Amino acid sequence: MGRVRKLARRxxxxxxxxxxxxxxxxxxxxxxxxxxxxxxxxxxxxxxPLPEGxxxxxxxxxxxxxxxxxxxxxxVVHHWATWCAPxxxxxxxxxxxxxxMGDAGRLVGVSWDLFEAVGAPxxxxxxxxxxxxxxxxxxxxxxxxxxxxxxxxxxxxxxDKIPQSQVYDAAGNLILDVHGALDDDALAKIHALLxx
Numbered sequence: 001m002g003r004v005r006k007l008a009r010r011x012x013x014x015x016x017x018x019x020x021x022x023x024x025x026x027x028x029x030x031x032x033x034x035x036x037x038x039x040x041x042x043x044x045x046x047x048x049p050l051p052e053g054x055x056x057x058x059x060x061x062x063x064x065x066x067x068x069x070x071x072x073x074x075x076v077v078h079h080w081a082t083w084c085a086p087x088x089x090x091x092x093x094x095x096x097x098x099x100x101m102g103d104a105g106r107l108v109g110v111s112w113d114l115f116e117a118v119g120a121p122x123x124x125x126x127x128x129x130x131x132x133x134x135x136x137x138x139x140x141x142x143x144x145x146x147x148x149x150x151x152x153x154x155x156x157x158x159x160d161k162i163p164q165s166q167v168y169d170a171a172g173n174l175i176l177d178v179h180g181a182l183d184d185d186a187l188a189k190i191h192a193l194l195x196x
Contacts (some may be wrong), residue, residue, distance in 0.1 A: 006134045007088060014083045017118075055140040056111065056129040058121050061154050067108045067142055068168060074105035074175075074194050075168045079157075080141075081112040082131040087163045090181045091135045097187060098139045100196045109141030112162055115148040167193055 059067070068075050078094055080087035098107045109132075117124045125143050132141065144151055152160050159179040167176040167190055175193060178186045 011088045054132050056125050058145050059142040060146045076107045078165045079110045079162045084162050086181050095137045104196050105194045107139045111141045111143045
């Protein structure tokens, strides 16, 4: 339960930073104060140390195209970001898909965190890696460094929101394009296409 609490706290903190950046916080006196969230220091001391996080590397569209190269087996490309609440909610399902795929295919994460982030790309990569580790995911992600508009235009994506996923067959052909979270139907289709 501590891992879920940490993940929820990190999502809330990221949303709060973005809201603060755009001066969207309530002004003093607009709402009655609420009690602060309990510290998770006690919970952290009870849990074993977390394993090394999955690899998160900086890259552009060319790196994505190279990463999704089939290598003779199907590839699932999953677009997500740490600031995306639906993305965070579906991470356990994506992790389960990754584990079920085994050697039958490869899962490539594509993080859109730099589209909204403030700070050095290397620091954002560290933050994404820490978030992924805290969420318990083991698949690697490519942190897109391209400007969002150029990336969306040149990538050929039919959908400009996250989460979204594409499945490519062993020959590199797009065989499934999922707009939104991976629901039961989408996961069943992916499992059937991959034979897992």
